[in-house]
Amino acid sequence: MTRHGRKSPPLLQFALVLALAAPAAHAQRTVPFRGNIPVAPRGIVVPPLPDEPVEYQTAEGQDIRVVVVTRGLERPWSMAFLPDGGMLITERGGQLRHFRGGTLDPDPVDGVPEVRAQGLGGLMDIALHPAFQDNAWVYLTYSQPFEDRSTLALARGRWTGDALEGVEDIFVADPGTGGASRIAFGLDGTLYMTTGGGGAQDANTLGGKVLRLTDEGDVPTDNPFVGVEGSRPEVYTLGHRNSIGLAVHPGTGSVWQNENGPNGGDEINILQPGGNYGWPLISLGRTYPGPWQSEAFWRDGMLQPVVYWMPSIAVSGMAFYTGDALPLWKGDVFVGGLRVGEIPGTGRLERILFNEDMEELRRESLLVDMRQRIRDVRQGPDELLYLLTDEDDGALLRIEPGD
């Protein structure tokens, strides 16, 4: 970048004289847009991930070390821990990767359905059945090609140790239901599934919802809208915007979800059956071009978030940390952040500390200087934290206690 010179050519000097004579305007720059979204400013170059582990002090005194476990992942989206110590990692473009014995298998796993990686979709979440050790079932969410768009789908297959076999769709949303989808098994064995796209306020559609299904992709008989006319029985909650974070508290079974506001207003919500979380009628944020999304931040009958962000950090995967390996973080909630607004290089991992009533006391942004788009965060069987970076040369990171 060249330094802005202080000498002006004669014509500009003349213009400056005129400008000084007149009362100063707002002096707002005109910001370029693409459609209704500001063009991302490109001033920050994201540094490469370090080759060596990085040590950090953190607010609570929990020293940590961040290690790159493996690189070479292409826009990884989610991960699952296999009982044998290996991992399965989805890549948004449609590939499932197997990480075992410290190595990322260069060949993608066979058996994954064809996906359409477009917009927010592609191959997305992966989850193992709670009784995986018995049944070997692996669940995937993905965007099924549909005309020139896609439809959210939930597929299930059996893990052979090397491949997925017998993969079939067990639930397919209405054609064209778009967006991204995160899944999580409840403690009762049902499966929660987020959906994107429009129609969030309409209980008779599947978009902008959290669905609750059986592990077969059917409707649990105790779903809140079963038997309610004008509602789809798969719907668990409504009024959601793009939602790629879902976590079930391992102790209480409480289902937590998060979603992205466009220009502020990212939220974490505690899901109550049948609850309406307000999007697009109420939001804590602004629209991309600037005006507030809604006239009021809140409306009777709609549920308020338990945590929210202004500005947005593009919340992504979420996890409850319940381990002892990072003892000063025990009980905290972790959320990935892809970026602040649309500014590249502003991704991070967010840590939230709650009191015993799950009311937020404080929040801490971690790994800010790494500037990575964090797509997922999970607690591993070793009680360490694992992260995925949503980059073309993406990585699996591990957070260990520091020295």
Add this chain to the structure above:
Amino acid sequence: MTRHGRKSPPLLQFALVLALAAPAAHAQRTVPFRGNIPVAPRGIVVPPLPDEPVEYQTAEGQDIRVVVVTRGLERPWSMAFLPDGGMLITERGGQLRHFRGGTLDPDPVDGVPEVRAQGLGGLMDIALHPAFQDNAWVYLTYSQPFEDRSTLALARGRWTGDALEGVEDIFVADPGTGGASRIAFGLDGTLYMTTGGGGAQDANTLGGKVLRLTDEGDVPTDNPFVGVEGSRPEVYTLGHRNSIGLAVHPGTGSVWQNENGPNGGDEINILQPGGNYGWPLISLGRTYPGPWQSEAFWRDGMLQPVVYWMPSIAVSGMAFYTGDALPLWKGDVFVGGLRVGEIPGTGRLERILFNEDMEELRRESLLVDMRQRIRDVRQGPDELLYLLTDEDDGALLRIEPGD
């Protein structure tokens, strides 16, 4: 910090077995409190300010260089630019410092009233009269000793070139009116003054308000509550919490104020005469111990902020940048941040980009890795940005365009 060992002594192994057998609890740590405020976590050590200038890339492509202009300031609070190129800088403990010819005069300036530096108060803001070149009037806000507490006061004196002479209080709030106070001259020559402490909703008290005074400390006849029974005529707006940011747009005269939420909910407000900004009845944040400050984020008749923060960054001094020296920042608003929550080492400078309707498009946190508590930010006559760090070994920083 020692690494958490994975081997447990026998007694602990027994306890772990029991714990594994029982359903996991919430596993929330108990967070120590002092009174109703969580004890600040001490894990982060704030690095010393660098000796050499630091170059940064920033989001908009505005490369910058941050220079330490001078150190040796003790908890500096505010600054004013003298026409001769020097500066006056207040220190919260009660001293006024003169910076001239590149040097910080070791002797404090004579003439400053006695202050009580306690809680949020002390010697605080400084502002030059709009016609300073003619009248040499300097205004100070400070906490006047009162019993074992203090009272907010506004003093004025004449700058001789070396000292303040003839300093007298021109406005003293009701005894015991506490908190911090920032001042700013409007384009019409009136003076706006923030006040802290309780009673924010009561128009008949001076606490938790923005006052509007004449340059003599009297009441302008067009103040919104003049002649309104049960109201104090000095009051311009009400319903504010701790407010140490005030800026008047040099082009439009629009008066912007900011204030701190306890646990989330920092705000920037555009002041409208007579407006009620809601504190403590409505807030976008939580209380220090966790519960939401208010049941709803919004209430009829109360004014919503133009910008807000969740989590809090402890907003401080604020400035409109209208210069050309940092051309890719022209039109942006800058706000200092002292820290996020009560976590040391999380101070920063915040930059906010607006569209032509002054609706926020995006926000950027700057100087995050310097970890300094930023108390004030101002545009200098050279169109560069000047910052003060609220530290025992505080500094005046300058932001220049980078190479």
